[in-house]
Amino acid sequence: MPRPRTAARTVEHPALAGVSVQQVLEALVDPVRRAVVRQLSRSGQEISCGNFDVSVSRSTLTHHFNVLREAGLIRQYYVGTTKMNALRADEMDERFPGLLPALIAASAGEEAGSPVA
Secondary structure, three states: OOOOOOOOOOOOOOOHHHOOHHHHHHHOOOHHHHHHHHHHHHHOOOEEHHHOOOOOOHHHHHHHHHHHHHOOOEEEEEEOOEEEEEEOHHHHHHHOOOHHHHHHHHHHHHHHOOOOO
16 A cells, blocks of 8 residues: 655744844854854855754754744755754845844854853
8 A cells, every 4th residue: 555645844934024133132142053053154055953063962952943943043944854954144134234244253252162062
């Protein structure tokens, strides 16, 4: 008997028109979330959830991804069973010109120490 088709997994993302600068700033208050955004910015490409250099548990990192996604900073999608993360840099720059590059540059000094705990 053929297997029933399953719907492709999708992840909901907010329209950036509904995201406030307050929400973006609150999302980036946390050093783990800033580290994720810096790594995505530096790589210039999508990164799977398991390939970030942060020292938190998988469940904690999932929470951080959710906060970043809800603030409009990242886009998540599936490639097979792997969840990928992409920085919404162009969209963010259109909504809040210069904000994301300034925040990334300002937080770059945090990388000098050990990985974020």
